[in-house]
Amino acid sequence: MKVRILVRLKPGVLDPQGRAVHHSLESLGFDGVEDVRIGRMIEMQVADDTSDEALTRMCEQLLANMVIEDFAIEKLTPSGEPA
Amino acid sequence: MKVRILVRLKPGVLDPQGRAVHHSLESLGFDGVEDVRIGRMIEMQVADDTSDEALTRMCEQLLANMVIEDFAIEKLTPSGEPA
Known part of the structure; x- marks a missing residue:
């Protein structure tokens, strides 16, 4: 199973x-950008x-810093699309 | 428009x-993890x-290092789901 974890501030x-x-x-020279936030993506085969x-x-203990970060878990199809 | 850019090796x-x-x-103690790859997520309001x-x-010039990284662009609905 392929899993994608998105960690954002x-x-x-x-x-x-x-x-x-x-x-x-x-x-x-790129106009129209209003906001940018950077996070992490962790892709795992489990x-x-x-x-x-x-x-x-896994997210709470290692992958995210729960004090300042949120996380979202997405299960992916074998082709990599969200299930 | 909310856009999510995923950058992976x-x-x-x-x-x-x-x-x-x-x-x-x-x-x-987590069993069953077969592979882990770490990438970046850039969320932008444009x-x-x-x-x-x-x-x-934007990806080619700044957000990804095209020598070693690929990128994927996802447009999101206002609620943050992939469109």
């Missing part, structure tokens, strides 16, 4: 990396019998 | 960060008339 948490990218896009609860614990 | 490019996470998950071509150029 919680709303309200400053994102200096996103601000730097935003400024760089404007410097390159055993088919891995429980949702185990995936949640 | 090309197949075959070594991912030491993914390997470290894989080992850490095993150390924490003007509704931003062209697909402009988004592609």
